[in-house]
Amino acid sequence: MSQTILEAENLCKFWGGLKALNELNIQFKDKQLHSIVGPNGAGKSTLLNTLCGAYPATSGVILYHGKPITHLKGYEFCREGIGRSFQKTNIFHNATCLENCCIAAQQRIGGNFNLFRKRSKNRQITEIARKALQQVGLTARADTRATEVSYGEQRQLEIAMVLATSPKVLLLDEPMAGMGHEESQTIISLLKELKQQYCIVLVEHDMDAVFELSDLMTVMVDGQHLITDTVDNIRNNPLVQDAYLGNDDEVF
Amino acid sequence: MSILSNKSEKIFIYLFFAIGLFIPLFLEGNTFFINKFSTIIILAIFVMSLDYLVGRTGLITLGHAMFYGLGGYIFTILAPEYEAVNFWVYTFYVMLISGFIALIVGLIVLRTSGIYMIMITLALAQMSFYFFADSIEYGGQDGLFVYIKPETSIFGLNFLDLENETHFYYLCLLSLFNCFVFFKIIMNSSFGRVIDALKENPDRATALGYNIFHFRLIAYVLASSLAAYAGYLFALQFGFVNPSMMSWDVSATALVMALLGGLGTIYGAIIGSFVYEGLHYFIEHLTEYWMFFMGALIIALVLTLKNGMAGFLNTLSGGKRS
């Protein structure tokens, strides 16, 4: 049994009166892909944003390796090893793909405040960045400007940037959003490989991909945790079907 | 030099400094033009520091002239009135103290961004304007005078006489060169990588673990103390400082020069300063109301020439528009 890396205890995030996350308890284990599903507005993206420190939690605790990290600033979550990708492509368009990954890698390697050393002289950073590009299969695009690569490749770059931060946990927000079938297949096989090394939390609307990839699934409804179980059990769970498989054309 | 990023920059920089080096030989005795060039070069240092903030870091300030003025005041207040102090020692003092002030101001100003930051920087610059304009001790509206120019000996060597216009010109040119090289080096450094990132997408940079406030603060302090250095040179050239150095239109004009030269290009600051001052000189001779034409020019510029003169040169020399 692999070990729990990241967990939330009674996690709440309120927007005024709206309870986007309500008393959520959830554990994420190492080397597992754990997907979060649920209808629109269930609080999946809010959960990711709270877990990565972008939104401060209203109450509750986030534990990382058993240690509370709720009080940390947004930028410190990444330093701890919690990397996240964005639903809307969020890359540095003017920089090359390699440079995008270098920016990501440099934070962990250091030299951020070195005013005089040429950035390209830091081989360690470039190596990590190249490795991240290679992991997602973008090596050929290393020197192309990010704005010039295809949309699918930008989505891959998005993941490569997270990898370059040397994370332990990957929080992936709809990595397949807006992708065609073939491009999705690339990401699926990539995630299959990645989940052998990382703890992955996946929010994704493509249910075929979710069922194919997940070790565990959590269903959320209205900011609350409905159930966490294996793919097969979820598929056959009457509770889940009750909750919202009834109108299955819309939900997933 | 590998720090130069494109062909037009290379051509311009070599040409500019080559001409700059030899021009006093052709202007032998014509101190008017030598002085004029020194003034514009000082201005170019100031504009360059502003361009680094606005064009590279993405921090729009309308209060940069505050540090320009402070540089002059710090020197004039610190130096004994009738004694020649050492230029290099006071360069250090001026930059250190102005850097410290920039740190304090930055802590307030950089908590905000965008339109807010524009208004607050302007208001704070106005505050320091009034501070000096109202203070009897520092000469009020008339400012303070520099009676004795510093000497420039370093390790016992003394080859610059600041009373000599040509010598002062070379000091300005050297300063501009150093300033340019300094900015190019930090732009290419690891620090510059973070600055590039947070200018383009601050949220993403934060998500990657960078505390962007720290980086902005450092950039702000660096640019401000170089602006102060330019103000220090100004005080040395003209022999006085007064509050009008800090007035809002000095900041605004510098911004226009940076735009004219091409924002974020650094070397564009040199082009912008020379072109603007050249036009100023030219139009001023035609009409007293030169500001009208400058205003019209600025508006036309904003509406048409998005990449400034540097972008224009770059297109001419076959480079890609960015």
Added chain:
Amino acid sequence: MDTSLFLVQLLNGVQYGLLLFLIASGLTLVFGVMGILNLAHGSMYMIGAYLAYYFTTLTDSFLLAFIISGSIALVIGIIIERFLIIHLYKRDHLDQVLLTVGLIFIFNATQSFVWGNDPLGIEVPELLSGSIRLTDIVEYPVYRLFISLLCLLVAATMYFTINKTRLGMMIRAGESDRAMVENLGVDISKLFTIVFAIGVFLASLAGIVSVPIVSLVPGMGEHVLISCFVVVVIGGLGSIKGAFVAALIVGIADTYASVLLPQISSMSIYLLMALILLVKPQGLFKN
């Protein structure tokens, strides 16, 4: 400071504050609805003042000058929005700053070309030239009370317009959600022109009514602009209510500082702003 002097200063402070509100509300309205920072806003104050001076000396009637100058200001506002500001809606803050700085240059040169650089001024109109006896020894000029009342009237009209009329509804919608306004079938370009013209009108109105009590000098626009920035920063950008409260605070603080702390009087409002920013970086009324 005795009580009567205190009272006079309070009235002066409120009057100055209300005048600042008139200008700052235009600035903050234009920003709130259109997302434009108009640095030439102070120039409109200046132009209003000089126009009122010009037409008063020409027609010998302040009232007539008031009407003519106000109308010209509205027209200037419409022209600037239609021909220049319209290009800025998709541009960044820097372009807004630069273009409106260009406008300041043009207005300043025009002012200096037409009216010269010597200080100018006019008498308080006869009808309003008296004083009101406050206590046995203290009198207060009627004209200053008139300014305060006029500003309050404008504030009330703005409050009514924004909260109770269709135009106000569009303005409020424009502040919160621009896409929604277009979906409502509002002609957004017309709305922007109207709002910008109103903003310009408010600034020039302040300039017009100030003519009898200030001397007209070059650079008066920028001075007022920067004071307005302080008001808007303290009040919270885009908030008219915030501008009202902040303008009164700034007006009163400035007036008392010049009496009580003459050494730092011109710095006082900036210090106040810096202090407030340390506590509330977004201003007092940021929604």
